[in-house]
Amino acid sequence: MQSPNWDDIRVFLAVARAGRLQAAGRLLGLDHSTVARRMGTLEAAIGARLIDRSPRGVVLTHAGEVLRDHAERIEVEMIGASAAVGADTGTVAGSVRLATPEAFGTYLVAPNVHRLHARHPTIELELAPESRSVSLSRREADIAIGLTRPPRGRLVARRLVDYRLGLYAAREYLAHHPTIDTVEAVKAHPLVWYIDELIDIPELRYFDQIVSDAPTVFRSSSIAAQQAAVANGLGIGVLHVFAAEQDSRLERVLPDLEVTRSYWLLMHADQQRLPRIRAVVDFLDEVVRINQHRF
Template identity: 35%
Template structure:
Protein backbone atom coordinates (compact mmCIF):
# COMPACT_ATOMS: atom_id res chain seq x y z
CA UNK A 1 0.00 0.00 0.00
CA UNK A 2 1.41 3.39 -0.97
CA UNK A 3 0.83 6.67 0.84
CA UNK A 4 -1.95 7.80 -1.51
CA UNK A 5 -3.85 4.58 -0.81
CA UNK A 6 -3.25 4.99 2.92
CA UNK A 7 -4.76 8.49 2.84
CA UNK A 8 -7.95 7.15 1.26
CA UNK A 9 -8.17 4.33 3.80
CA UNK A 10 -7.68 6.73 6.70
CA UNK A 11 -10.23 9.21 5.39
CA UNK A 12 -12.96 6.59 4.97
CA UNK A 13 -12.07 4.83 8.23
CA UNK A 14 -12.49 8.11 10.14
CA UNK A 15 -15.48 9.57 8.28
CA UNK A 16 -17.26 6.21 7.74
CA UNK A 17 -19.10 7.66 4.74
CA UNK A 18 -18.02 8.23 1.14
CA UNK A 19 -19.24 11.81 1.34
CA UNK A 20 -17.22 12.57 4.45
CA UNK A 21 -14.08 10.96 3.06
CA UNK A 22 -14.51 12.77 -0.27
CA UNK A 23 -14.75 16.08 1.55
CA UNK A 24 -11.48 15.44 3.37
CA UNK A 25 -9.68 14.28 0.21
CA UNK A 26 -11.19 16.99 -2.05
CA UNK A 27 -12.45 14.44 -4.58
CA UNK A 28 -15.90 13.12 -5.46
CA UNK A 29 -17.59 10.18 -3.74
CA UNK A 30 -17.29 7.91 -6.75
CA UNK A 31 -13.53 8.35 -6.73
CA UNK A 32 -13.33 7.29 -3.08
CA UNK A 33 -15.45 4.24 -3.79
CA UNK A 34 -13.29 3.20 -6.75
CA UNK A 35 -10.06 3.70 -4.80
CA UNK A 36 -11.26 1.58 -1.88
CA UNK A 37 -12.40 -1.18 -4.21
CA UNK A 38 -9.00 -1.13 -5.96
CA UNK A 39 -7.15 -1.28 -2.62
CA UNK A 40 -9.24 -4.25 -1.51
CA UNK A 41 -8.54 -6.09 -4.77
CA UNK A 42 -4.81 -5.40 -4.47
CA UNK A 43 -4.70 -6.66 -0.88
CA UNK A 44 -7.09 -9.54 -1.48
CA UNK A 45 -9.07 -8.59 1.63
CA UNK A 46 -12.35 -6.87 2.43
CA UNK A 47 -11.45 -3.79 4.47
CA UNK A 48 -14.93 -2.30 4.98
CA UNK A 49 -18.40 -3.61 5.64
CA UNK A 50 -20.96 -1.62 3.64
CA UNK A 51 -23.90 -1.00 6.00
CA UNK A 52 -26.97 1.22 5.97
CA UNK A 53 -25.24 3.58 8.39
CA UNK A 54 -21.90 3.76 6.61
CA UNK A 55 -18.58 1.99 6.07
CA UNK A 56 -17.27 -0.01 9.03
CA UNK A 57 -13.77 -1.47 9.24
CA UNK A 58 -13.46 -5.24 9.20
CA UNK A 59 -10.80 -7.03 11.24
CA UNK A 60 -8.48 -6.89 8.23
CA UNK A 61 -9.46 -3.27 7.72
CA UNK A 62 -8.53 -2.40 11.30
CA UNK A 63 -5.07 -3.90 10.80
CA UNK A 64 -4.62 -1.96 7.57
CA UNK A 65 -5.92 1.19 9.26
CA UNK A 66 -3.33 0.89 12.06
CA UNK A 67 -0.56 0.46 9.49
CA UNK A 68 -1.84 3.47 7.56
CA UNK A 69 -1.82 5.55 10.75
CA UNK A 70 1.86 4.63 11.26
CA UNK A 71 2.59 5.79 7.71
CA UNK A 72 0.70 9.03 8.40
CA UNK A 73 2.64 9.67 11.60
CA UNK A 74 5.97 9.16 9.83
CA UNK A 75 4.97 11.41 6.92
CA UNK A 76 3.71 14.13 9.24
CA UNK A 77 6.86 14.02 11.35
CA UNK A 78 8.96 14.38 8.21
CA UNK A 79 6.99 17.48 7.17
CA UNK A 80 7.12 19.00 10.67
CA UNK A 81 10.86 18.55 11.04
CA UNK A 82 11.51 19.97 7.58
CA UNK A 83 9.23 22.96 8.12
CA UNK A 84 10.71 23.55 11.55
CA UNK A 85 13.93 24.61 9.82
CA UNK A 86 12.13 27.02 7.46
CA UNK A 87 13.29 30.62 7.96
CA UNK A 88 11.23 32.15 5.15
CA UNK A 89 8.57 34.67 6.12
CA UNK A 90 6.17 33.42 3.48
CA UNK A 91 3.76 30.56 2.97
CA UNK A 92 0.72 29.18 4.76
CA UNK A 93 -0.06 29.07 8.48
CA UNK A 94 -3.18 27.20 9.60
CA UNK A 95 -4.88 28.51 12.72
CA UNK A 96 -7.91 27.05 14.47
CA UNK A 97 -9.93 28.79 17.18
CA UNK A 98 -13.50 29.60 18.18
CA UNK A 99 -15.54 32.29 16.45
CA UNK A 100 -15.54 34.30 19.69
CA UNK A 101 -11.74 34.43 19.91
CA UNK A 102 -11.32 34.78 16.14
CA UNK A 103 -13.34 37.99 15.90
CA UNK A 104 -11.80 39.87 18.81
CA UNK A 105 -8.23 38.62 18.87
CA UNK A 106 -7.04 36.37 16.04
CA UNK A 107 -8.25 38.45 13.10
CA UNK A 108 -6.61 41.63 14.50
CA UNK A 109 -3.40 39.60 14.92
CA UNK A 110 -3.64 38.39 11.31
CA UNK A 111 -3.98 42.01 10.16
CA UNK A 112 -0.74 42.87 11.92
CA UNK A 113 1.04 39.87 10.42
CA UNK A 114 -0.12 40.88 6.95
CA UNK A 115 1.11 44.45 7.46
CA UNK A 116 4.60 43.24 8.36
CA UNK A 117 4.85 40.07 6.27
CA UNK A 118 2.44 40.25 3.30
CA UNK A 119 3.61 36.90 1.89
CA UNK A 120 2.41 34.99 4.98
CA UNK A 121 -1.07 33.57 4.31
CA UNK A 122 -3.17 32.57 7.30
CA UNK A 123 -5.88 29.94 6.86
CA UNK A 124 -8.27 30.48 9.77
CA UNK A 125 -10.74 27.78 10.83
CA UNK A 126 -13.39 29.03 13.23
CA UNK A 127 -14.92 26.03 14.93
CA UNK A 128 -15.53 24.43 18.30
CA UNK A 129 -14.10 21.20 16.88
CA UNK A 130 -10.68 20.32 18.28
CA UNK A 131 -8.38 19.77 15.32
CA UNK A 132 -5.38 17.47 15.64
CA UNK A 133 -2.06 19.34 15.63
CA UNK A 134 -0.07 16.10 15.62
CA UNK A 135 -1.65 15.23 12.25
CA UNK A 136 -1.05 18.81 11.05
CA UNK A 137 -4.74 19.62 10.72
CA UNK A 138 -3.61 22.98 12.12
CA UNK A 139 -0.30 24.66 12.97
CA UNK A 140 -1.63 26.80 15.83
CA UNK A 141 -4.68 26.20 18.01
CA UNK A 142 -6.16 28.86 20.30
CA UNK A 143 -8.54 27.17 22.68
CA UNK A 144 -10.22 27.32 26.06
CA UNK A 145 -9.09 23.78 26.95
CA UNK A 146 -5.52 22.93 27.89
CA UNK A 147 -4.24 19.81 26.09
CA UNK A 148 -2.01 17.27 27.82
CA UNK A 149 -0.06 15.98 24.78
CA UNK A 150 3.67 16.18 25.69
CA UNK A 151 4.60 16.89 22.04
CA UNK A 152 2.66 20.16 22.12
CA UNK A 153 3.89 23.53 23.33
CA UNK A 154 1.19 25.17 25.43
CA UNK A 155 1.01 28.80 26.55
CA UNK A 156 -1.77 30.46 28.51
CA UNK A 157 -2.79 33.71 26.83
CA UNK A 158 -5.27 34.99 29.37
CA UNK A 159 -7.41 34.14 32.37
CA UNK A 160 -10.64 36.09 32.91
CA UNK A 161 -13.29 35.76 35.63
CA UNK A 162 -16.69 34.63 34.33
CA UNK A 163 -19.32 37.11 35.47
CA UNK A 164 -23.04 37.73 35.05
CA UNK A 165 -24.10 40.38 32.56
CA UNK A 166 -27.20 41.90 31.02
CA UNK A 167 -27.92 44.74 28.63
CA UNK A 168 -29.27 47.99 29.99
CA UNK A 169 -32.38 47.51 27.86
CA UNK A 170 -33.05 44.15 29.51
CA UNK A 171 -32.66 45.64 33.01
CA UNK A 172 -34.93 48.57 32.15
CA UNK A 173 -37.61 46.04 31.21
CA UNK A 174 -37.10 43.33 33.86
CA UNK A 175 -35.21 44.96 36.71
CA UNK A 176 -32.28 43.54 38.67
CA UNK A 177 -32.48 39.91 39.80
CA UNK A 178 -32.51 39.32 43.54
CA UNK A 179 -29.91 36.94 45.00
CA UNK A 180 -31.40 33.75 46.43
CA UNK A 181 -34.47 33.74 44.15
CA UNK A 182 -33.00 31.32 41.54
CA UNK A 183 -33.69 34.03 38.91
CA UNK A 184 -37.45 33.92 39.37
CA UNK A 185 -39.10 36.23 36.85
CA UNK A 186 -36.00 36.54 34.69
CA UNK A 187 -34.96 35.37 31.24
CA UNK A 188 -31.69 33.52 30.81
CA UNK A 189 -29.21 32.78 28.04
CA UNK A 190 -27.58 29.36 28.52
CA UNK A 191 -24.62 27.58 26.98
CA UNK A 192 -26.24 24.56 25.36
CA UNK A 193 -23.32 22.07 25.72
CA UNK A 194 -23.54 22.65 29.49
CA UNK A 195 -27.22 21.73 29.44
CA UNK A 196 -26.50 18.66 27.30
CA UNK A 197 -24.32 17.27 30.08
CA UNK A 198 -27.46 17.00 32.22
CA UNK A 199 -26.22 19.31 34.96
CA UNK A 200 -28.55 21.76 36.69
CA UNK A 201 -27.90 25.24 35.33
CA UNK A 202 -26.26 27.75 37.65
CA UNK A 203 -25.05 31.27 36.87
CA UNK A 204 -22.22 32.68 39.03
CA UNK A 205 -23.11 30.10 41.66
CA UNK A 206 -26.84 30.91 41.74
CA UNK A 207 -29.31 28.17 40.87
CA UNK A 208 -31.25 29.02 37.71
CA UNK A 209 -34.10 26.64 38.52
CA UNK A 210 -36.76 29.37 38.69
CA UNK A 211 -35.55 31.31 35.64
CA UNK A 212 -36.75 30.92 32.07
CA UNK A 213 -34.17 29.83 29.49
CA UNK A 214 -35.11 31.78 26.38
CA UNK A 215 -31.99 30.90 24.36
CA UNK A 216 -29.68 27.89 24.52
CA UNK A 217 -26.74 28.45 22.20
CA UNK A 218 -23.65 26.42 21.31
CA UNK A 219 -20.88 29.03 21.31
CA UNK A 220 -19.54 31.81 23.49
CA UNK A 221 -20.05 34.23 20.62
CA UNK A 222 -23.75 33.39 20.56
CA UNK A 223 -24.04 33.86 24.34
CA UNK A 224 -22.39 37.26 23.95
CA UNK A 225 -24.63 38.26 21.04
CA UNK A 226 -27.83 37.10 22.76
CA UNK A 227 -27.04 38.91 26.00
CA UNK A 228 -26.10 42.05 24.07
CA UNK A 229 -29.41 41.86 22.18
CA UNK A 230 -31.30 41.96 25.48
CA UNK A 231 -32.62 38.39 25.41
CA UNK A 232 -31.66 37.70 29.00
CA UNK A 233 -28.97 37.35 31.65
CA UNK A 234 -25.86 35.34 30.83
CA UNK A 235 -22.30 34.55 31.87
CA UNK A 236 -19.47 36.20 29.96
CA UNK A 237 -15.76 36.77 30.54
CA UNK A 238 -15.33 39.99 32.52
CA UNK A 239 -13.17 41.65 29.87
CA UNK A 240 -15.69 40.97 27.09
CA UNK A 241 -18.76 42.03 29.05
CA UNK A 242 -17.14 45.33 30.00
CA UNK A 243 -15.80 45.84 26.47
CA UNK A 244 -19.31 45.41 25.06
CA UNK A 245 -20.73 47.99 27.47
CA UNK A 246 -22.95 45.48 29.28
CA UNK A 247 -24.01 45.82 32.90
CA UNK A 248 -22.40 43.49 35.40
CA UNK A 249 -24.88 41.87 37.78
CA UNK A 250 -23.77 41.09 41.36
CA UNK A 251 -20.16 42.34 41.05
CA UNK A 252 -19.15 40.37 44.13
CA UNK A 253 -19.86 37.07 42.39
CA UNK A 254 -18.16 35.11 39.63
CA UNK A 255 -18.20 31.55 38.33
CA UNK A 256 -15.92 29.16 40.18
CA UNK A 257 -14.07 28.22 36.98
CA UNK A 258 -12.48 31.12 35.07
CA UNK A 259 -12.35 31.52 31.31
CA UNK A 260 -8.84 30.55 30.19
CA UNK A 261 -7.38 30.81 26.71
CA UNK A 262 -4.47 28.61 25.62
CA UNK A 263 -2.29 28.77 22.53
CA UNK A 264 -0.98 25.43 21.31
CA UNK A 265 1.52 24.49 18.61
CA UNK A 266 3.66 21.47 17.88
CA UNK A 267 7.18 21.39 19.28
CA UNK A 268 8.69 20.75 15.82
CA UNK A 269 7.05 23.85 14.33
CA UNK A 270 7.49 26.54 16.96
CA UNK A 271 10.67 27.97 15.37
CA UNK A 272 9.29 28.09 11.81
CA UNK A 273 9.56 31.76 10.88
CA UNK A 274 6.05 32.30 9.53
CA UNK A 275 4.45 30.40 12.42
CA UNK A 276 6.56 32.33 14.90
CA UNK A 277 5.41 35.60 13.33
CA UNK A 278 1.75 34.66 13.82
CA UNK A 279 2.36 33.47 17.39
CA UNK A 280 4.05 36.72 18.35
CA UNK A 281 1.19 38.87 17.07
CA UNK A 282 -1.47 36.72 18.74
CA UNK A 283 0.40 36.97 22.04
CA UNK A 284 0.66 40.74 21.64
CA UNK A 285 -3.05 41.23 20.94
CA UNK A 286 -4.02 39.22 24.03
CA UNK A 287 -1.43 41.05 26.15
CA UNK A 288 -2.95 44.39 25.16
CA UNK A 289 -6.38 43.14 26.22
Protein backbone atom coordinates (compact mmCIF):
# COMPACT_ATOMS: atom_id res chain seq x y z
CA MET A 1 0.00 0.00 0.00
CA GLN A 2 1.28 3.46 -0.92
CA SER A 3 1.38 6.29 1.61
CA PRO A 4 -1.78 8.36 1.07
CA ASN A 5 -1.44 12.06 0.35
CA TRP A 6 -2.86 14.40 3.02
CA ASP A 7 -4.50 16.60 0.37
CA ASP A 8 -6.32 13.53 -0.97
CA ILE A 9 -7.45 12.69 2.58
CA ARG A 10 -8.84 16.22 2.91
CA VAL A 11 -10.85 15.64 -0.25
CA PHE A 12 -12.11 12.33 1.15
CA LEU A 13 -13.22 14.03 4.39
CA ALA A 14 -15.10 16.68 2.41
CA VAL A 15 -16.86 13.96 0.37
CA ALA A 16 -17.71 11.99 3.52
CA ARG A 17 -19.20 15.08 5.15
CA ALA A 18 -20.99 16.52 2.13
CA GLY A 19 -22.38 13.24 0.81
CA ARG A 20 -21.81 14.24 -2.82
CA LEU A 21 -18.75 14.82 -4.97
CA GLN A 22 -20.08 18.08 -6.37
CA ALA A 23 -20.93 19.44 -2.92
CA ALA A 24 -17.47 18.49 -1.67
CA GLY A 25 -15.95 20.26 -4.66
CA ARG A 26 -17.83 23.45 -3.84
CA LEU A 27 -16.51 23.33 -0.27
CA LEU A 28 -12.94 22.84 -1.50
CA GLY A 29 -13.07 25.09 -4.55
CA LEU A 30 -12.49 22.12 -6.88
CA ASP A 31 -14.45 20.87 -9.87
CA HIS A 32 -16.30 17.54 -9.87
CA SER A 33 -13.76 15.74 -12.06
CA THR A 34 -10.85 16.77 -9.82
CA VAL A 35 -12.64 15.46 -6.73
CA ALA A 36 -13.38 12.16 -8.49
CA ARG A 37 -9.77 11.85 -9.66
CA ARG A 38 -8.38 12.57 -6.18
CA MET A 39 -10.74 9.99 -4.69
CA GLY A 40 -9.51 7.45 -7.21
CA THR A 41 -5.90 8.24 -6.34
CA LEU A 42 -6.60 7.80 -2.61
CA GLU A 43 -8.44 4.50 -3.13
CA ALA A 44 -5.49 3.24 -5.17
CA ALA A 45 -3.08 4.28 -2.43
CA ILE A 46 -5.21 2.68 0.32
CA GLY A 47 -5.95 -0.41 -1.74
CA ALA A 48 -9.67 -0.39 -1.01
CA ARG A 49 -12.88 1.14 -2.27
CA LEU A 50 -13.90 3.95 0.09
CA ILE A 51 -17.25 5.10 -1.30
CA ASP A 52 -20.19 3.68 -3.19
CA ARG A 53 -21.85 6.12 -5.59
CA SER A 54 -25.55 6.35 -6.42
CA PRO A 55 -27.88 8.97 -7.91
CA ARG A 56 -28.67 10.05 -4.33
CA GLY A 57 -25.04 10.69 -3.44
CA VAL A 58 -22.21 8.68 -1.93
CA VAL A 59 -22.16 6.20 0.95
CA LEU A 60 -19.01 5.21 2.79
CA THR A 61 -17.96 1.60 2.57
CA HIS A 62 -16.69 -0.17 5.69
CA ALA A 63 -13.14 0.78 4.67
CA GLY A 64 -14.32 4.36 4.18
CA GLU A 65 -15.80 4.49 7.68
CA VAL A 66 -12.56 3.17 9.18
CA LEU A 67 -10.50 5.72 7.24
CA ARG A 68 -12.83 8.56 8.22
CA ASP A 69 -12.21 7.94 11.92
CA HIS A 70 -8.44 7.98 11.43
CA ALA A 71 -8.57 10.92 9.01
CA GLU A 72 -10.50 13.07 11.47
CA ARG A 73 -7.87 12.40 14.13
CA ILE A 74 -5.15 13.38 11.63
CA GLU A 75 -7.12 16.53 10.82
CA VAL A 76 -7.25 17.49 14.50
CA GLU A 77 -3.48 17.01 14.78
CA MET A 78 -2.86 19.12 11.66
CA ILE A 79 -5.06 21.88 13.03
CA GLY A 80 -3.22 21.73 16.34
CA ALA A 81 0.14 21.91 14.58
CA SER A 82 -1.02 24.90 12.56
CA ALA A 83 -2.17 26.66 15.73
CA ALA A 84 1.13 25.96 17.49
CA VAL A 85 3.24 27.18 14.57
CA GLY A 86 1.07 30.26 14.10
CA ALA A 87 1.31 31.14 17.79
CA ASP A 88 5.08 30.63 17.73
CA THR A 89 5.66 32.88 14.72
CA GLY A 90 3.04 35.47 15.63
CA THR A 91 1.38 34.94 12.24
CA VAL A 92 -2.35 35.71 11.99
CA ALA A 93 -3.31 34.91 8.42
CA GLY A 94 -5.49 32.68 6.31
CA SER A 95 -9.10 32.26 5.24
CA VAL A 96 -11.99 32.04 7.73
CA ARG A 97 -15.51 31.21 6.59
CA LEU A 98 -18.18 32.79 8.79
CA ALA A 99 -21.80 31.66 8.42
CA THR A 100 -24.43 33.96 9.91
CA PRO A 101 -28.15 34.66 9.71
CA GLU A 102 -28.65 37.21 6.97
CA ALA A 103 -29.45 40.21 9.18
CA PHE A 104 -26.41 39.70 11.41
CA GLY A 105 -24.07 39.35 8.47
CA THR A 106 -25.56 42.13 6.36
CA TYR A 107 -26.21 44.81 8.98
CA LEU A 108 -23.48 44.08 11.54
CA VAL A 109 -20.55 42.12 10.09
CA ALA A 110 -20.23 43.64 6.60
CA PRO A 111 -20.36 47.30 7.72
CA ASN A 112 -17.64 46.63 10.31
CA VAL A 113 -15.33 44.21 8.50
CA HIS A 114 -12.91 47.07 7.80
CA ARG A 115 -12.02 46.90 11.50
CA LEU A 116 -10.85 43.29 11.13
CA HIS A 117 -8.91 44.12 7.97
CA ALA A 118 -7.15 47.07 9.60
CA ARG A 119 -5.99 44.85 12.45
CA HIS A 120 -5.27 41.67 10.45
CA PRO A 121 -4.83 42.50 6.74
CA THR A 122 -3.71 38.95 5.91
CA ILE A 123 -6.96 37.37 7.10
CA GLU A 124 -9.52 36.73 4.36
CA LEU A 125 -13.02 36.65 5.80
CA GLU A 126 -15.59 34.67 3.80
CA LEU A 127 -19.05 35.79 4.92
CA ALA A 128 -22.03 33.55 4.18
CA PRO A 129 -25.18 35.35 5.41
CA GLU A 130 -28.04 32.91 4.83
CA SER A 131 -31.48 31.96 6.13
CA ARG A 132 -30.67 28.23 6.15
CA SER A 133 -28.87 26.14 8.72
CA VAL A 134 -25.16 25.57 8.14
CA SER A 135 -23.43 22.40 9.35
CA LEU A 136 -20.16 22.97 11.17
CA SER A 137 -19.74 19.20 11.55
CA ARG A 138 -19.56 18.94 7.73
CA ARG A 139 -17.06 21.84 7.73
CA GLU A 140 -19.38 24.13 5.76
CA ALA A 141 -17.96 26.98 7.86
CA ASP A 142 -15.25 27.63 10.42
CA ILE A 143 -17.41 29.80 12.66
CA ALA A 144 -21.17 30.18 12.73
CA ILE A 145 -23.62 32.52 14.34
CA GLY A 146 -26.61 30.38 15.22
CA LEU A 147 -30.03 31.10 16.65
CA THR A 148 -29.91 28.27 19.17
CA ARG A 149 -27.34 26.29 21.11
CA PRO A 150 -26.55 22.95 19.46
CA PRO A 151 -27.68 20.01 21.62
CA ARG A 152 -24.44 18.06 21.32
CA GLY A 153 -21.30 17.58 19.27
CA ARG A 154 -17.69 18.72 19.39
CA LEU A 155 -18.55 22.39 19.17
CA VAL A 156 -17.79 25.34 21.39
CA ALA A 157 -20.93 27.42 21.91
CA ARG A 158 -21.73 30.57 23.87
CA ARG A 159 -24.51 33.12 23.81
CA LEU A 160 -23.32 36.20 21.95
CA VAL A 161 -26.22 38.64 22.36
CA ASP A 162 -30.02 38.84 22.49
CA TYR A 163 -31.86 40.83 19.82
CA ARG A 164 -35.40 42.03 19.21
CA LEU A 165 -37.86 41.98 16.31
CA GLY A 166 -40.81 44.29 15.90
CA LEU A 167 -43.40 45.60 13.47
CA TYR A 168 -42.36 48.39 11.09
CA ALA A 169 -43.84 50.36 8.23
CA ALA A 170 -42.61 53.25 6.11
CA ARG A 171 -43.37 56.70 7.51
CA GLU A 172 -44.81 57.59 4.11
CA TYR A 173 -47.09 54.54 4.22
CA LEU A 174 -48.34 55.38 7.72
CA ALA A 175 -49.02 59.00 6.74
CA HIS A 176 -51.60 57.84 4.18
CA HIS A 177 -53.28 55.06 6.16
CA PRO A 178 -55.34 54.92 9.37
CA THR A 179 -53.44 54.77 12.66
CA ILE A 180 -52.48 51.27 13.72
CA ASP A 181 -53.15 51.10 17.46
CA THR A 182 -54.15 47.46 17.98
CA VAL A 183 -53.00 44.05 16.78
CA GLU A 184 -56.39 43.58 15.15
CA ALA A 185 -55.81 46.73 13.10
CA VAL A 186 -52.64 45.22 11.63
CA LYS A 187 -54.73 42.64 9.78
CA ALA A 188 -56.14 45.36 7.55
CA HIS A 189 -52.68 46.05 6.10
CA PRO A 190 -50.58 44.07 3.61
CA LEU A 191 -47.78 42.14 5.30
CA VAL A 192 -44.25 41.39 4.09
CA TRP A 193 -42.97 38.00 5.23
CA TYR A 194 -40.75 34.96 4.57
CA ILE A 195 -41.48 32.14 2.12
CA ASP A 196 -42.58 29.62 4.72
CA GLU A 197 -41.36 26.46 2.97
CA LEU A 198 -37.87 27.95 2.57
CA ILE A 199 -37.43 28.57 6.29
CA ASP A 200 -35.43 25.68 7.77
CA ILE A 201 -34.50 27.49 11.00
CA PRO A 202 -37.34 27.12 13.55
CA GLU A 203 -36.34 30.32 15.37
CA LEU A 204 -37.29 32.33 12.25
CA ARG A 205 -40.89 31.17 12.55
CA TYR A 206 -42.07 34.03 14.77
CA PHE A 207 -45.01 35.16 12.63
CA ASP A 208 -47.74 33.93 14.98
CA GLN A 209 -45.97 35.46 17.99
CA ILE A 210 -46.56 38.95 16.56
CA VAL A 211 -49.52 38.84 14.24
CA SER A 212 -51.42 36.06 12.52
CA ASP A 213 -53.98 35.94 9.71
CA ALA A 214 -52.71 39.15 8.11
CA PRO A 215 -52.76 39.12 4.28
CA THR A 216 -49.26 38.82 2.80
CA VAL A 217 -48.47 40.87 -0.29
CA PHE A 218 -44.79 40.01 -0.69
CA ARG A 219 -42.64 37.10 0.47
CA SER A 220 -38.88 36.68 0.33
CA SER A 221 -36.28 34.36 1.87
CA SER A 222 -34.14 37.51 2.31
CA ILE A 223 -34.75 39.73 5.34
CA ALA A 224 -32.83 42.52 3.59
CA ALA A 225 -35.29 42.32 0.70
CA GLN A 226 -38.20 42.39 3.14
CA GLN A 227 -36.83 45.50 4.84
CA ALA A 228 -36.30 47.24 1.50
CA ALA A 229 -39.88 46.48 0.45
CA VAL A 230 -41.30 47.78 3.74
CA ALA A 231 -39.12 50.89 3.71
CA ASN A 232 -40.40 51.75 0.25
CA GLY A 233 -44.03 51.69 1.36
CA LEU A 234 -45.31 48.24 0.41
CA GLY A 235 -46.83 47.40 3.78
CA ILE A 236 -45.92 46.18 7.28
CA GLY A 237 -43.05 43.84 8.12
CA VAL A 238 -41.50 42.08 11.11
CA LEU A 239 -37.95 43.42 11.10
CA HIS A 240 -34.83 43.31 13.24
CA VAL A 241 -34.83 46.33 15.53
CA PHE A 242 -31.05 46.77 15.24
CA ALA A 243 -31.38 47.09 11.46
CA ALA A 244 -34.72 48.88 11.09
CA GLU A 245 -33.87 51.64 13.57
CA GLN A 246 -30.97 52.67 11.31
CA ASP A 247 -33.33 53.38 8.39
CA SER A 248 -34.93 56.84 8.69
CA ARG A 249 -37.71 55.82 6.30
CA LEU A 250 -39.09 53.31 8.83
CA GLU A 251 -41.24 53.78 11.90
CA ARG A 252 -42.02 51.28 14.66
CA VAL A 253 -45.65 50.11 14.84
CA LEU A 254 -47.04 48.92 18.19
CA PRO A 255 -43.69 49.24 20.03
CA ASP A 256 -44.79 46.98 22.89
CA LEU A 257 -45.25 44.09 20.48
CA GLU A 258 -41.94 42.31 19.92
CA VAL A 259 -40.12 38.98 19.89
CA THR A 260 -36.72 38.34 21.45
CA ARG A 261 -34.21 35.88 20.01
CA SER A 262 -30.55 35.10 20.72
CA TYR A 263 -27.43 34.86 18.61
CA TRP A 264 -25.02 32.05 19.55
CA LEU A 265 -21.35 31.91 18.62
CA LEU A 266 -20.39 28.42 17.43
CA MET A 267 -17.04 26.98 16.37
CA HIS A 268 -15.16 23.71 16.12
CA ALA A 269 -13.54 22.69 19.41
CA ASP A 270 -10.38 21.65 17.54
CA GLN A 271 -10.06 25.06 15.81
CA GLN A 272 -10.75 27.50 18.61
CA ARG A 273 -7.05 28.09 19.35
CA LEU A 274 -6.08 28.87 15.76
CA PRO A 275 -4.85 32.49 15.62
CA ARG A 276 -7.05 33.38 12.64
CA ILE A 277 -10.13 31.91 14.37
CA ARG A 278 -9.40 33.75 17.60
CA ALA A 279 -8.94 36.98 15.64
CA VAL A 280 -12.37 36.67 14.00
CA VAL A 281 -14.01 35.75 17.31
CA ASP A 282 -12.47 38.85 18.90
CA PHE A 283 -13.78 40.89 15.95
CA LEU A 284 -17.31 39.52 16.45
CA ASP A 285 -17.19 40.35 20.16
CA GLU A 286 -16.11 43.89 19.22
CA VAL A 287 -18.95 44.25 16.71
CA VAL A 288 -21.47 43.27 19.36
CA ARG A 289 -19.89 45.54 21.96
CA ILE A 290 -19.87 48.69 19.81
CA ASN A 291 -23.44 48.03 18.64
CA GLN A 292 -24.83 47.02 22.03
CA HIS A 293 -27.16 50.04 22.12
CA ARG A 294 -28.89 48.79 18.97
CA PHE A 295 -29.92 45.45 20.45
